[in-house]
Amino acid sequence: MKIVAIVGSPRAKGNTSILVDAALEEAAAQGCEVEKIMLSEFKIEGCRGHDRCSTYDKCKIGDDIPMILDKFSNADGTILATPVYYYNMTAQMKTFVDRNFFLYTHGIPLKSKCMGLIVVAGGGADDITIKALKRCFRIQGGNTPENWLEVSGYAMGLGEVKNNPDLIAKARDLGKKMAERIGK
Numbered sequence: 001m002k003i004v005a006i007v008g009s010p011r012a013k014g015n016t017s018i019l020v021d022a023a024l025e026e027a028a029a030q031g032c033e034v035e036k037i038m039l040s041e042f043k044i045e046g047c048r049g050h051d052r053c054s055t056y057d058k059c060k061i062g063d064d065i066p067m068i069l070d071k072f073s074n075a076d077g078t079i080l081a082t083p084v085y086y087y088n089m090t091a092q093m094k095t096f097v098d099r100n101f102f103l104y105t106h107g108i109p110l111k112s113k114c115m116g117l118i119v120v121a122g123g124g125a126d127d128i129t130i131k132a133l134k135r136c137f138r139i140q141g142g143n144t145p146e147n148w149l150e151v152s153g154y155a156m157g158l159g160e161v162k163n164n165p166d167l168i169a170k171a172r173d174l175g176k177k178m179a180e181r182i183g184k
């Protein structure tokens, strides 16, 4: 079984990335195959809102998103992880969310049996951001509230979350629970 984590932070060594690593390490220890995708390392563009999206065999934008969506939609478990930027997800994560419209217009459901949400804020709005992510993915097949696990907390500077072992333990637990739910 495979877990794919989509990370919306531009910081490879940032707090969100550290929590995702903790979750994936634990899932791998439980026997899952894991893959982490840092959106900022790929060529991604905003949705162009083609009215005839559903009639196109493949997305008209020639960037890396179709490849990422293929991995995301076929994963047995998925993690969406983002820092809070201005009371919501980062631009990278929102771009990814919008591009899921291709899956939606083509009736392609996510195979994921469990979705983990990881959000890091400097001091607030993590709840708003979790809610926004849930709202976006509620409609995409199989993603009902019973299938969601979430971890959120606070850290500001680069890597500061390392000083918060409780939060790292929660992320590890999320990875373990995901592995249990999707099986090895």
Ligand SMILES: Cc1cc2nc3c(=O)[nH]c(=O)nc-3n(C[C@H](O)[C@H](O)[C@H](O)COP(=O)(O)O)c2cc1C
Pocket (backbone or CB within 6 Å): 009, 010, 011, 013, 014, 015, 016, 017, 082, 083, 084, 085, 086, 087, 088, 120, 121, 122, 123, 124, 125, 155, 156, 157, 158, 159
């Ligand atoms: C452009 C920008 C906007 C931010 N907006 C918020 C915010 O609205 N609320 C908040 O609590 N923290 C905010 N932060 C702080 C980040 O959420 C915080 O530094 C987080 O740890 C960054 O995660 P990362 O290390 O994974 O990149 C913002 C940071 C940046 C750079």
